[in-house]
Amino acid sequence: VYALALEAEGALLQGRLRNAERILTEAFDEVRREELPMKAGIVEFNSRLARISYGRNELDRALELSEECIEYARPASDMGPLLQGLCMQASIQEILGRPNRARELMEEALSLARGTGSRLRMAHTEIGSLQLAMLRADYDTLSAWAADRKFRIDEPFSSVFEDECLVLAGLHLAENRCEEAAKLLTELRPRSEKRQRFDSVLRVDIARACALRVLGEEEESLSVLKKAVEFARPEGYVRPFVDHAPHLYDMLSELMSREEGPSRGYLKILLKACSVPRPGNSAKARVQIDDVETLTPREVEILRMISAGMTNKEIAENTFVSINTIKTHVRHIFGKPVSYTH
Numbered sequence: 484v485y486a487l488a489l490e491a492e493g494a495l496l497q498g499r500l501r502n503a504e505r506i507l508t509e510a511f512d513e514v515r516r517e518e519l520p521m522k523a524g525i526v527e528f529n530s531r532l533a534r535i536s537y538g539r540n541e542l543d544r545a546l547e548l549s550e551e552c553i554e555y556a557r558p559a560s561d562m563g564p565l566l567q568g569l570c571m572q573a574s575i576q577e578i579l580g581r582p583n584r585a586r587e588l589m590e591e592a593l594s595l596a597r598g599t600g601s602r603l604r605m606a607h608t609e610i611g612s613l614q615l616a617m618l619r620a621d622y623d624t625l626s627a628w629a630a631d632r633k634f635r636i637d638e639p640f641s642s643v644f645e646d647e648c649l650v651l652a653g654l655h656l657a658e659n660r661c662e663e664a665a666k667l668l669t670e671l672r673p674r675s676e677k678r679q680r681f682d683s684v685l686r687v688d689i690a691r692a693c694a695l696r697v698l699g700e701e702e703e704s705l706s707v708l709k710k711a712v713e714f715a716r717p718e719g720y721v722r723p724f725v726d727h728a729p730h731l732y733d734m735l736s737e738l739m740s741r742e743e744g745p746s747r748g749y750l751k752i753l754l755k756a757c758s759v760p761r762p763g764n765s766a767k768a769r770v771q772i773d774d775v776e777t778l779t780p781r782e783v784e785i786l787r788m789i790s791a792g793m794t795n796k797e798i799a800e801n802t803f804v805s806i807n808t809i810k811t812h813v814r815h816i817f818g819k820p821v822s823y824t825h
Contacts, residue, residue: 484514488527498681500535500718507532526555530564533571538682540721540756546575562599566592570611577618580784589615603643610646617653617726620781623808625654636670645675645683652690656697656730665694685711686723693730708734716749721756728757785812 487510494503507528514524533548549568556565569592577585589612596608616624629651638644648671655664668691675683688711695704708731715723724731735757739750788798795813799806 484510484524484527487513488531491528491531495531495534496680496682498685498714498718498720500538500720503531504535507535522555522559526552526559526561526564530556530567533568537571537575538722539719540725542575542578545571549575562595562601562604566596566604566608566611569595570608570614573611573615574618577615582619585615585619606643610643610650613647613650617650617657620657620812621808622654622657622811625650626658629654636667640674640678645671645680649683649686649690652687652694653726656690656693656727659697661694661697665691665698668694681714685714685720689723689727689731692734693727696730696734705734705738709738712738712746712750712753716746721753724753725756732757782812782816785809786816789813789816 487506491503491506491510494500494506510528511524529548529552533545533552536542536545536548549571552564553568553572555561556568569588573585573588573592576582576588592608593612596605599605613625613628616628632647632651634647634651636648648667652664652667652671655661655667668687672684672687672691675681675687688707692704692708692711695707724735732754735750735754739747739754742750785798788801793801795806795809799809
């Protein structure tokens, strides 16, 4: 079981989702055929199948698999899969618009990680907490972490360091510090590529394309994005693109206008996934977003609260971020093309 799980892990790190899925499916068949105990298989295999589903933005499936993983890992105190499952659940719940539940799950994960006394488990769980802060656009928390972290790009390489680089680059992009983001990502890429961590290289290239676009390097940004799309298409990646939807939508549209090959259908899938749902109708007024792709899901949520007459303080309390973060969102929202129709 553990050997097969490690083989699948290697495929995942290389970004080979289909190969990892095949290994895990065959592994389950082998466990059943040999009538081996299923508990270890469910924990080790489902935790990785959940990551595959999450990468493909199949959130309901990822939620189900991670729940099963947690169910079996908790009584056995199998902390690695348990903490991974809780962090994934927190992210998915946030994406699905359940911030209270997301917060509960992350607090549980952090508490359990502290209790292990393992610096490595704590570091990986803190990464999950930072990724959740990025999903909810809690830039105050991320800025405080970055200031305390005193980050250096020449630090020894590790998976934690790599994830921290990606979080910091995401923060730079959110704060429109695109030169810093591009520099960080350009220096990180060969270090990840050297270790054949192509799942991370894909995320680096997507973020780098966003930074280059804002810096006015339009052709280079499209070239970087095209290579990312070519790598991601056969594996079915979607989520890494959705995470940068506001920056990517126009670029994906432009790429599709130039594409006539098999990538065209995949680009349509990405465009649909990266478009932000329109707010619903209300009796008083309907908010129609002309350039819907420029608003993030969190900005749409805040815009709805503003439309309902909530104050910045009330919105902050409902979204679990500071008033300063809400004010930043409001500036971003009303700096974008939005029209109001009755």
